[in-house]
Amino acid sequence: xxxxxxxxLPEPTPSAWQxxxxxxxxxxxxxxxxxxxxxxxxxxxxxMALFAPxxxxxxxxxxxxxxxxxxELPPSWDAENGDEQFWLGxxxxxxxxxSTILYGTRISLTIGICAVLLQATIGIxxxxxxxxxxxxxxxxxxxxxxxxxxxxxxxVAIIVLAIFQASFxxxxxQELAMTMLILVIGIAEWPQYARTIRASVLAEKKKEYxxxxxxxxxxxxxxxxxxxxxxxxxxxxxxxxxxxxNAIISEASLSFLGLGMPVSxxxxxxLISSGFEYIFSGAWWITVIPGVILVVLVLVMNMLGDWLxxxxxxxxxxx
Amino acid sequence: xxxxxxxNLEVSxxxxxxxxxxxxxxxxxxxxxxxxxLVGESGAGKxxxxxxxxxxxxRPGRISAGEIWFDGQNLANLSAEGxxxxxxxxxxxxxxxxxxxxxxxxxxxxxxVECLQAHRKISFDAAKTxxxxxxxxxxxxxxxxxxxQYPHELSGGMRQRIVIAIALLLDPDIIIADEPTTxxxxxIQAEIMELMVELCERNNVALxxxxxxxxxxxxxxxxxxxxxxxxxxxxxxxxxxxxxxxHPYTQGxxxxxxxxAIPGQRLNQIRGAMPPLQRIPTGCAFxxxxxxxxxxxxxxxxxxxxxxxxxVACHMVAAMRKAExxxxxx
Numbered sequence: 001x002x003x004x005x006x007x008x009l010p011e012p013t014p015s016a017w018q019x020x021x022x023x024x025x026x027x028x029x030x031x032x033x034x035x036x037x038x039x040x041x042x043x044x045x046x047x048m049a050l051f052a053p054x055x056x057x058x059x060x061x062x063x064x065x066x067x068x069x070x071x072e073l074p075p076s077w078d079a080e081n082g083d084e085q086f087w088l089g090x091x092x093x094x095x096x097x098x099s100t101i102l103y104g105t106r107i108s109l110t111i112g113i114c115a116v117l118l119q120a121t122i123g124i125x126x127x128x129x130x131x132x133x134x135x136x137x138x139x140x141x142x143x144x145x146x147x148x149x150x151x152x153x154x155x156v157a158i159i160v161l162a163i164f165q166a167s168f169x170x171x172x173x174q175e176l177a178m179t180m181l182i183l184v185i186g187i188a189e190w191p192q193y194a195r196t197i198r199a200s201v202l203a204e205k206k207k208e209y210x211x212x213x214x215x216x217x218x219x220x221x222x223x224x225x226x227x228x229x230x231x232x233x234x235x236x237x238x239x240x241x242x243x244x245x246n247a248i249i250s251e252a253s254l255s256f257l258g259l260g261m262p263v264s265x266x267x268x269x270x271l272i273s274s275g276f277e278y279i280f281s282g283a284w285w286i287t288v289i290p291g292v293i294l295v296v297l298v299l300v301m302n303m304l305g306d307w308l309x310x311x312x313x314x315x316x317x318x319x
Numbered sequence: 320x321x322x323x324x325x326x327n328l329e330v331s332x333x334x335x336x337x338x339x340x341x342x343x344x345x346x347x348x349x350x351x352x353x354x355x356x357l358v359g360e361s362g363a364g365k366x367x368x369x370x371x372x373x374x375x376x377x378r379p380g381r382i383s384a385g386e387i388w389f390d391g392q393n394l395a396n397l398s399a400e401g402x403x404x405x406x407x408x409x410x411x412x413x414x415x416x417x418x419x420x421x422x423x424x425x426x427x428x429x430x431x432v433e434c435l436q437a438h439r440k441i442s443f444d445a446a447k448t449x450x451x452x453x454x455x456x457x458x459x460x461x462x463x464x465x466x467x468q469y470p471h472e473l474s475g476g477m478r479q480r481i482v483i484a485i486a487l488l489l490d491p492d493i494i495i496a497d498e499p500t501t502x503x504x505x506x507i508q509a510e511i512m513e514l515m516v517e518l519c520e521r522n523n524v525a526l527x528x529x530x531x532x533x534x535x536x537x538x539x540x541x542x543x544x545x546x547x548x549x550x551x552x553x554x555x556x557x558x559x560x561x562x563x564x565x566h567p568y569t570q571g572x573x574x575x576x577x578x579x580a581i582p583g584q585r586l587n588q589i590r591g592a593m594p595p596l597q598r599i600p601t602g603c604a605f606x607x608x609x610x611x612x613x614x615x616x617x618x619x620x621x622x623x624x625x626x627x628x629x630x631v632a633c634h635m636v637a638a639m640r641k642a643e644x645x646x647x648x649x
Contacts, residue, residue: 135378208419214375216434216485217407226433230424 028311035307038300045297049106056099057085061265068094072283089285091271092278093263100266101290107267108294111181112248116240118186119247123193124236128224130194131201142198145191153188153250160184161259174262181260185247196239200232234312241305245298252294268294321348322492322525323372328385328395330364330371339596341367341380342549349542351492354519354526356536356557358572359546360593365529368546369495371395372527373410374402390492408438410493411486416502417478421470427454427481428466434488453484457514476507480514487518494519495527500535512539533572537561545569548593548604555629565631567609603634611635 020026029035048055058065071094073086088097130141164180165173173180204210205228213223252269254260256276261267263274268290275286330342342364349355357365370376372387374394387394390409394402406412414420422430431450435441441449447466454462457480470478479499486494496515500508516539519526528540536543536557543560545553545568553566564570571589573579580586591608594600600607606616615634623630624637631637 208414208416209422211375212412212414212420212482213422215373215406215412216437217403217405218433218437219403222433222437227422227425231422 025311028307032307034303038303038307041296041300042304045105045109045300048102049109052099052102052106056096056102058096058099060095060100060103066094072278072281072286074283075285075289088289089283091275091286092283097285097289100271101268101293104266104268104271104290105293105297107178107261107265108248108251108269108297111178111185111251111267112244114182115185115189115247115251116243118182119189119243120193120236120240122187122190124197124229126190127194127197128201128229131198132205132220132224132228138198141194145194148188149191151188153185154253156188157181157184157250157254158257158259161254165259170262174264177261177265181251181254185250189243189246192239192243193236196235197232200235201228204228204231238305238309238312241301241308245301245305248294248301249298268297322351322353322389323349324386324388325372326386326388328368328371328387329383330367330376330380331383332380334379336597340383340549341596342371345385345551347544347551347554349493349525349527352519352523352525353542354516354528354540356540356543357527357529357546358531358533358536358543360531362593362596363546364549365531365546366497369412369497369527369529372493372495373406373412375406404438407434407491408489409491410495411489411491413479413482413486413494413496413499415498417475417482418470418502420482421478423470426467426469427473431466431485431488434485438489449488450484453487454481456487456518457481457484459484475503476511479503479507479511483511483515483518487522487524490522491524493525493527495529497529498531499528500532501530508535515539533561533576545572548599549596550604550632551630552605552632553629555627559627559629563627565626565629565636566605566633567611567635568605571608603632 021030029039053059060066071090071092073090073094075087075089075097077087086096086098088101091097091100126141126145130138161180161184201224210223210227213227218227248268251260251267252272255267255269256273258273261270263270266274271290272287272294275283275288275290279287325348326346328342328345329340331338331340345368347355357368359365367376367380371382372394374382374387374397376382382395385395389405392401392405394405397405421427425433428447428450431453432443432446435446435449436443451462451466454465459465459477459480465473465477465481470481473481483499494515499515500511503511512535515526518524526540528536530536540557543554543557544551545560545566547568553560553564553569560569561573564573568589571587574587575589577586589608594604594607600617602615602617602619603609603612603621606612609616613634619634621632621634621637623632624640626636626640
């Protein structure tokens with residue numbers, strides 16, 4: 001027996017694909033058609049955003065490529081008025097809509113992801129401290145979060161952005177629009193993270209391995225970030241997908257209200273907004289096409305979030 | 320001088336219903352390399368005593384009086400950094416359930432290296448060498464492989480061995496083991512106990528073994544402390560306590576061992592249950608359950624009487640010893 005097992009060749013380490021397929025998440029992904037479709041579409045968006053300069057036939061930021069004579073051309077399948085150059089038509093300034101949408105997706109996704117990173121950083125730190133320290137620190141931080149939550153994100157964003165625009169002028173605002181949007185959306189939504197994490201920390205804190213870590217003589221910061229945080233990652237992952245979708249919607253709404261990205265650097269929201277004036281003059285495509293793109297993006301992100309929540313929740317495990 | 324000297328330790332918990340004392344007037348010594356058993360029913364305060372030595376009582380509990388002397392320092396009022404330098408380094412602790420005491424998302428190796436690096440300035444490779452060597456000491460087969468595995472990949476007995484290896488990592492002076500074998504099955508229990516005794520002997524480590532299993536105590540320890548309702552009621556060499564228990568409660572515990580029962584009959588038990596800490600009777604806390612209780616037991620708290628090499632807190636034992644002494648005097 002022993003000689004046999006000694007002679008046996010060492011098992012080859014499974015490939016990354018094999019390991020993914022054997023894992024719980026991979027197993028569920030392979031069986032779930034909705035998750036696959038959502039993921040594929042989302043991946044499409046990411047590729048569109050990343051490679052926008054390569055895919056787009058025109059550069060919408062380059063005034064030399066824009067001709068006002070091309071404005072409000074319908075999509076190319078409209079044989080009467082369409083132009084083959086612009087397959088989704090052009091907007092009011094004569095920019096190619098397809099190129100503008102590609103760049104707009106890029107801006108929307110960047111703002112969404114960066115704002116969520118900011119939310120997560122603030123929320124995780126505050127949630128960990130509140131949950132781990134407990135007592136007065138916890139009460140103080142959580143009341144602070146409650147106050148923050150009692151202002152709606154949109155209200156805070158509108159006030160801050162409007163004041164900024166009024167006091168520093170539109171020019172500076174246009175330069176800093178993206179940073180401002182990330183900051184405002186990021187700061188307004190941190191309590192979502194802080195609350196979720198605090199709840200998980202309270203549950204994890206009671207487990208014996210935390211006592212064991214304290215007995216080892218580890219400091220509180222090390223215990224919080226290295227021992228508790230990795231054990232709370234699954235709720236963080238789930239709310240992150242939903243929060244990115246929310247942040248994209250917030251950005252689009254603000255842009256629609258004229259407080260988001262400027263028309264010279266349109267995001268999906270400001271595209272929708274800029275086309276809205278022309279919708280009754282028959283130029284529906286400027287609003288509708290970016291609108292559909294935005295809705296599909298938010299929808300697939302929410303679907304992915306739902307799927308991830310089901311997979312990561314052991315109570316809902318269906319075998 | 321003793322390695323660890325606990326003097327008049329008192330731990331209280333501030334509850335809404337008022338202050339409850341979980342430990343009262345606890346005093347004992349522990350020498351280098353000595354193995355001490357802490358015995359008592361659930362709720363007697365054994366674990367609280369274990370935790371309070373490391374000053375790990377969490378709110379609303381606190382050490383309200385007394386001193387814990389270790390290496391010239393009073394652990395009861397040491398600063399947070401001071402006590403952290405002792406935890407895991409000079410005094411380490413082993414918990415009941417090895418399924419729960421290892422962090423599920425970190426590998427065995429990460430947890431061991433982390434513990435070493437928390438107390439010593441040491442490179443990862445040097446830490447790994449020490450960790451693997453300790454894993455060998457607890458007879459983990461192929462320790463290099465285990466080093467990179469996660470806790471869920473190992474069996475319960477294996478995990479408890481790893482917990483012991485972590486406890487030994489920094490060559491501590493004292494290991495506090497809080498029911499280290501309760502969560503394991505019986506065959507593994509004996510193995511783990513033997514291993515702990517062997518390692519403590521080899522490395523000259525003192526052991527405080529918290530358990531309610533008198534069998535384990537009699538095998539593994541030299542000294543025993545019996546606790547009841549937050550007080551020590553009997554302490555002395557394990558052999559004397561096991562063979563000739565003086566306190567009626569200790570006698571009851573001994574008789575309650577399944578080995579003491581006659582086959583086919585009910586197991587012996589101590590009647591009644593331990594009172595909750597809020598309602599400890601006056602006098603001797605054990606008096607409502609004691610077969611020998613008299614008027615004095617209900618009024619006065621018994622003090623320690625010497626009996627052989629043991630200290631016993633019981634009016635009856637005190638009276639008997641007094642009678643013996645007067646007889647000898649006559």
